[in-house]
Amino acid sequence: ALQxxxxxxxxxxxxxxxxxxxxxxxxxxxxxxxxxxxxxxxGWTGTGKNFVSKIVAESIYKRGLQSKYVHQFVATLHFPHxxxxxxxxxxxxxxxxxxxxxxxxxxxxxxxxxxxxxxxxDSIKPFLDYYEFLDGVSYRQAIFIFLSNAxxxxxxxxxxxxxxxxxxxxxxxLQDMQNALSVSVFNNKNSGFWHSTLIDRNLIDYFVPFLPLxxxxxxxxxxxxxxxxxxAVDEDILTRVADEMTYFPREERIYSDKGCKTVDxxxxxxxx
Numbered sequence: 365a366l367q368x369x370x371x372x373x374x375x376x377x378x379x380x381x382x383x384x385x386x387x388x389x390x391x392x393x394x395x396x397x398x399x400x401x402x403x404x405x406x407g408w409t410g411t412g413k414n415f416v417s418k419i420v421a422e423s424i425y426k427r428g429l430q431s432k433y434v435h436q437f438v439a440t441l442h443f444p445h446x447x448x449x450x451x452x453x454x455x456x457x458x459x460x461x462x463x464x465x466x467x468x469x470x471x472x473x474x475x476x477x478x479x480x481x482x483x484x485x486d487s488i489k490p491f492l493d494y495y496e497f498l499d500g501v502s503y504r505q506a507i508f509i510f511l512s513n514a515x516x517x518x519x520x521x522x523x524x525x526x527x528x529x530x531x532x533x534x535x536x537x538l539q540d541m542q543n544a545l546s547v548s549v550f551n552n553k554n555s556g557f558w559h560s561t562l563i564d565r566n567l568i569d570y571f572v573p574f575l576p577l578x579x580x581x582x583x584x585x586x587x588x589x590x591x592x593x594x595x596a597v598d599e600d601i602l603t604r605v606a607d608e609m610t611y612f613p614r615e616e617r618i619y620s621d622k623g624c625k626t627v628d629x630x631x632x633x634x635x636x
Contacts, residue, residue, distance in 0.1 A: 366423035373419070373588060374412050375624075376581035378534050380405075383572050388420060391507070399494050400506040402567060404477075404557075406515040406545060407574025410623020413511040417473050420509065424471065433467045435459070439476035439556065446481050453487035460491055461501060468505040477512035480556030485510075492567040510568075514555035518548040519573045520619065527618060533575065545571045576619035582606045585624035589631055605630045 366388060370381045384403070391401040405413040418429055425431035437443070443452045463470045474485070491503045522541045526533060549555045549571070550563045562568055577585075583606045590597050608630060611617035 366419065369419045369423065370416070374415065375584040376533070376577050377412055377416075377574055379536065379538055380412065380416060380572055380574055383538060383570050384416060384420065387570055388423070388507075392424070397504050399567070400492055400503050400508055402492055402508045402510075402562075402569050403572055404510040404512065404549070404568045404570070405572045405574060406512050406549065407519055408513060408516045408576055408619075408621070408623055410620070410625030411574035411577055412623070413574055414475065417509050417511060420507075421471055421473075424469070424507075431471075433463070433469065434471045434473070435463060436473045436475065439474070439478075439480040443480060443484060449481050449484055452481075452484055456484070456487055457491075460488060460503075460506075461499075464491075464503050464506050465501050468502060469507075471507045471509070473509045473511065475511045477510045477556040478514040478552075478554055482553065482556065482558040482560075485556055486561050489561050489565070489567065492562060493565070510557075512549070512555060512557070514552050514557065515545045515549045515571070515573070516576075518544050520576050522573075523575050524613070524618070527616075533578075536575070538573075541573050542571055545573055577623045578618055579606055579609075579611065579620070582609055582620050582624055582627070585627045586631065589627055590635075593631070593635065595635055601631075601634050605634070 367385045370385065374381060387401060387403060391397060405416060407413060421431065421434050422428035425434060429436070460472065477485070490498055491506070492508060496502060519541060522536065523533065526536055546563055549557045550559065552558060557563055583602050586602045586605045587597055590602070605627060609620045609622065612619055612621050
């Protein structure tokens with residue numbers, strides 16, 4: 365179901381589909397895991413990071429994101445003030461400990477990692493490490509997903525390089541950017557992972573790059589949204605919505621600067 369959903373609803377992200385399915389499936393089928401599964405999703409807004417975490421949740425829990433075993437944290441909402449960082453660390457540890465005690469197969473999603481105060485996320489390091497038990501609790505079956513815009517420049521750099529050299533987007537391999545991405549995020553003072561022990565100790569299993577979306581991918585997003593609303597597909601409207609998006613770099617205009625983020629709102633204008 366996970367593979368099927370990603371194939372049907374996620375566009376232009378061959379690396380994401382491959383890595384996420386392999387990682388999640390392998391983890392769930394392994395009866396002797398040594399640590400929690402930890403994925404860090406990186407890319408520009410609108411490229412599908414939240415969408416993928418939603419699909420992962422739906423593939424594991426009957427109620428998806430609404431499940432009481434799925435926990436979402438948004439940096440600017442849950443951890444807004446730098447002077448409260450020690451309080452947040454205590455609250456975060458307590459929350460994770462309490463919920464994993466209730467359900468070992470808990471899912472924790474951290475959104476806006478690029479806006480999280482540096483050092484805060486390191487407080488959960490013990491839960492992600494190779495411990496069998498911590499104070500009588502095993503965290504090995506839990507899943508942690510981080511979402512961040514940090515590293516998006518590096519991802520675009522690689523994608524543009526392939527495009528300018530006449531290479532296919534689908535030929536980009538994970539190894540083409542995995543190391544560069546982790547180093548970029550580690551050294552980015554605005555990443556929330558700045559000099560983080562989570563990266564230093566190799567506790568993040570996969571850095572998953574979301575490529576910037578092209579015009580054709582935006583049209584695919586529009587088509588799926590129209591179909592999901594039960595409307596007949598009008599090719600003219602598909603084109604008009606895609607044309608209304610802004611694209612970068614300024615000269616080539618290849619990638620949508622908001623991905624598919626505003627497709628939903630733009631369609632409201634055409635389908636009243």
